[in-house]
Amino acid sequence: AQNKRVTLMLDWFVNPNHGPIIVALQQGYFDEQGLTVKIQEPADPSLPAKLVAANKVDLAISYQTSLTIDVAAKLPLIRASTLISTPLNTMMVLDNGKINTLADLKGKKIGIAIAGNEEAIIGTMLQTAGVNYSDVEIIHVGWALSSALASGKVDAIWGGFRNFESNQLAIEGYPSKAFYPEEHGVPMYDELVVVANADHYDADAIGKFNKAIEKATAYILNHPKKAWTIFVSYSPDTLDNELNQRAWRDTLTRFDLRPAAVDLKRYDEFTQFLFDHKVIPFKPKSGDFVPTL
Amino acid sequence: MPPRNPFTRSAQSAEVKPRKIGSSLLQGVITVIVILAIWQCIVIFFKMPSFILPSPGAVLQKLVQRADVLVFHAWVTMQEILLGLLLGLTMGLFFALQMLLFKPLKRWLLPILIASQAIPVFAIAPILMLWLGYGIASKVVMAALIIFFPVTTCCYDGLRSTPTGYLDLAQTMSASRWQTLRHIRLPAALPTLASGIRVAVVVAPIGAVVGEWVGSSAGLGYLMLQANARMMIDEMFAALFILALFSISLYFMTDQCLKRAIHWRL
Amino acid sequence: MPPRNPFTRSAQSAEVKPRKIGSSLLQGVITVIVILAIWQCIVIFFKMPSFILPSPGAVLQKLVQRADVLVFHAWVTMQEILLGLLLGLTMGLFFALQMLLFKPLKRWLLPILIASQAIPVFAIAPILMLWLGYGIASKVVMAALIIFFPVTTCCYDGLRSTPTGYLDLAQTMSASRWQTLRHIRLPAALPTLASGIRVAVVVAPIGAVVGEWVGSSAGLGYLMLQANARMMIDEMFAALFILALFSISLYFMTDQCLKRAIHWRL
Amino acid sequence: MADSVLIKIINGALRYKGEGQYVLSQVNMSIAKHQWTSVLGKSGCGKTSLLRFLAGLLDEKVDWSGSVETPLQGDLSQHVAYMAQQDLLMPWLSVMDNVCLRFRLSNKKITEPEKQQATALIEQVGLLDKIHHFPEQLSGGMRQRVALARTLMQDKPLVLMDEPFSALDAVTRYQLQNLSVTLLQNKTIVLITHDPQEALRLSSKIYLMHGQPAQCHSFPVPTMDVPRRLSGEIAQLQQQLIEQLGKNHASS
Amino acid sequence: MADSVLIKIINGALRYKGEGQYVLSQVNMSIAKHQWTSVLGKSGCGKTSLLRFLAGLLDEKVDWSGSVETPLQGDLSQHVAYMAQQDLLMPWLSVMDNVCLRFRLSNKKITEPEKQQATALIEQVGLLDKIHHFPEQLSGGMRQRVALARTLMQDKPLVLMDEPFSALDAVTRYQLQNLSVTLLQNKTIVLITHDPQEALRLSSKIYLMHGQPAQCHSFPVPTMDVPRRLSGEIAQLQQQLIEQLGKNHASS
């Protein structure tokens, strides 16, 4: 039969976080499901969700935090599947003995790449160490997260990925220490989700899509080494480097084994969390934007 | 006699007497309205979803509702813009003079200036941050960087195309380089230089905003990112609106001054 | 007699005879070397970590090693730049003429042009995406958008500051607006216009790159972001290097043409 | 008679906007058709202003009162060829192109005979060897001659000339005067000059401007046809003219 | 004698770079100290070129052969005040400021007496009422007068004037000639003019330039001191001069 064409916009340039998708693509799992997936890479992570909402692309990779915010802002979005079901963001500091606990951050500079939820999450994490959000200086460092930390311009960075920035810093010779939000009062959330347009989504296609990446995820876990070579084969000259290799290793364990699985309670808790910290004006019911397909 | 070709006339009178402040204020108001109208039309006819292009109404509402926040950030950016302009204009003038006075130096300097223009900020963001930190400095430098090339070019082209007769006269009066520059070349270059300045005041704001993306904890650029991240698009456009107002008012203010200053023609 | 004030002389000869292509090529080479030297110095003296500013050596190596990829992306960007220039220059000239010919129109048009300059692209990126899609269009438009204001301004200022005597003459020859424009105002404006064009060719590349951020699957801007995202900083700078080369060579080529074209002085 | 008058200025008064005092007042002139009319007067008395006004170049720069009557259809300035006090040569055009400027400015394509006419004209003003030079390569007098040639290329019924021969040596001047007379037959010429002899040689009517604001009075001239050769009578008239100018000068 | 000669040009030959033929060749001139020397010649023969060369304005524009001897120390052009054929008034400066341009261009602060001198000068050229006007508001002759005043404000031993009175009416011209003579005592003046009478009134030595490339020959003048009043003798000389010019003109 004629393949369904699906455009998928990633959240950023292809990187290990997209493992299952790339592998599914390379292995032809999408084809098996009768899908032709076309991948686009944006330069601005906030763009894809908007384009889905505008019904310009079928699927896009976003973050649960953003998704919740977007839905609360009345964007017609739904979560179609989950790619990585644990947080990846971490609070990172240089491992040079200066800062050993979150408490040490009192009065320090924290660099961020604005995502809109900083106050809520950083605030919460600091609270667990008895530090007020107002006791730290928050600076947007945009494109230069890790170099900001490495160069000592800031004492900590929030927004770096535990599987990515940490390795990057290590490679550059700056061993880092990470504080994990889920260990410091922040409810669990899915880092990477796939979103679709609430009004125009094609449940059947999404189902097939999920099947494909589920299969890919399984394959990755079963054959990490092979999977790596397959992943790299997507674009050898840009993907095949040490950083990605390390990141790949650290990401393996975080791919969601059941992309289609829905846990409404989990979503509600996180929505509540954002609402409590006034990130969103009201609480969208998770049932509405996390449909069970 | 009946009026003649209105073309040359209007063109002349434009130079002869600068428009009244009052009317230019009125003009300002009119144009703001026009812009809003066009905007509204786009929203309607292209069926823009509000999270991509909010309606002027919504934005104006935000403008009022969040006035305090906006004013605060606008004030920060304003400072950056003005300082940036100051720095950029002086730099531009300075480089132009350098290239003019020390011809050989031009060959070496110019390409570097050009290169400095061709480099997207995100690429050198870490460097900027490393050198300038997250204070106001980085924004001022960005604003300056973005405007100083047009200024340099116009200024340099203006300075070197002085009517030869004037230069001859200066020479027979055995004027020093500096005096010739100060009293002949500079005034003669003003009209061209003016173009440079006009461009500068318009693009300076964007320089400041880009600077704020490099790193900041306040300012309209910062606010925009924040609003965008929180999908408060109307707030982002409110900031955008203020930014545009800056450019426009800066332009017309400068234009008035320049018209008053340059009352002659070569 | 002994030579006199070298100042006026050099300034004159600059206009009189354009430099030879050969020497300007040599100059190009020299300057590239200079830039590399400065760069190296910065790396050494500021002890730049390679992930912030790689050494020229490393970058040149990449330049060779990844030649194929770079050439491909450079080619894409090149097209965008040239098309952007074409569009931007025509737009600039067009708007300038509009404002000149229909004085009232100016009041309405100008502020919109200005506003268009004050809006950071990322803010309207989604809009551009909706309208222009993922193809080359968005980049061309961005490049055009970024250059057409300097062009418009310089062109407009040049056109309206024609020596009145010439206009009078045209009037007594009962020349039509259009003829006056074509044969008097335009040539008389060329020197000023030239400044606009010089600025344009230099900033056009960054316009294209910015356009590539809006959304693209090829081009130097895309390559940079990607390299940056993968921390392949030396590759990013290789792309940056090519971009700078574009600007510089574009500038000097244009400069030569303009010098040839404009052999007179008002 | 009325028909033989091309322009009649009655009680003309002219003041530059923003300036306090009038430049001209109660100017009455009648410019005869197909004749040379000369205007003489102290420097700064308002000759150029008058001419520029007739050429329609001052409309929104001056306040004018008085009437200008002419049988010519429509806008006077459409029938005018104006040679300004400054040679307004386009620096980006060669001598040839400057002389042919008229064709560029009216959409007309330049025809072969017209080209030849232009070349001939350039030769007659003695610049054939400079035909492809640019203005900045010419001497002052040469520039003026190019401007003259450019004016002669236009054929308009009314030709206004502002000190067209001022930068020329006696001999060249003499030649170009004759040239102009021949080429401008059955055209009406208004000539501003500071040279009494020139006025007497060429014009069938002479106006002297004087006073502040300036008025003008006509100065009688013999009715021989121009260009007149210098006779005793002319010499005498010249003497009178100079004295008259001197008086005016003293009076104002 | 040798001492009383300020500039001696021997076998001067001048050609504009890129031009085929020479403009001047075998020019021999000696310019007497504290005297007026006039240069007459057909339009385009090379008078201005010669003057500009002396003023040091052509150094890299022309090929020059021949020698220029002068007792003046150092660079000749440092001792020159040059009044060009075009009044080069700065459009952005008022009449007063244009006249005082010299002070702007040399770091000197302008002193009160100098201010008064300037004002007096402006009055003497009859522009006191225009003292705060800008050049574009002046008539052609007025502009030339401002340029003259500006030149007179400089005190340099050598004054080069290129048709300084060409745009003025007879009377004003007469007055300004006298003015110049008084103010330029014990200065050396080289005057380019097309007016034989002017030359004869003012100069103690007259050179006629003619030919292509141009040479120059001196024309004998009586040894009365200037300004001379028009006598029969002068009238006669004028006639000769005109004829001579006519001959030269024909020959070249």
Ligand SMILES: Nc1ncnc2c1ncn2[C@@H]1O[C@H](COP(=O)(O)OP(=O)(O)OP(=O)(O)O)[C@@H](O)[C@H]1O
């Ligand atoms: N910049 C230049 N380049 C080339 N040729 C020039 C230049 N300036 C003048 N000439 C030529 O030199 C010759 C003499 O010019 P010059 O201005 O000295 O004449 P002149 O004697 O002053 O004439 P006039 O009395 O009309 O002012 C002319 O043939 C002119 O074409």
Ligand SMILES: Nc1ncnc2c1ncn2[C@@H]1O[C@H](COP(=O)(O)OP(=O)(O)OP(=O)(O)O)[C@@H](O)[C@H]1O
């Ligand atoms: N644009 C202007 N604005 C104001 N006043 C002006 C303007 N142009 C000329 N005038 C004044 O008008 C008067 C006459 O000027 P005009 O040029 O007509 O004199 P003219 O007779 O041509 O003198 P000349 O013989 O010197 O050329 C002068 O007093 C002059 O100052």
Ligand SMILES: [Mg+2]
């Ligand atoms: Mg006049």
Ligand SMILES: [Mg+2]
């Ligand atoms: Mg001359």
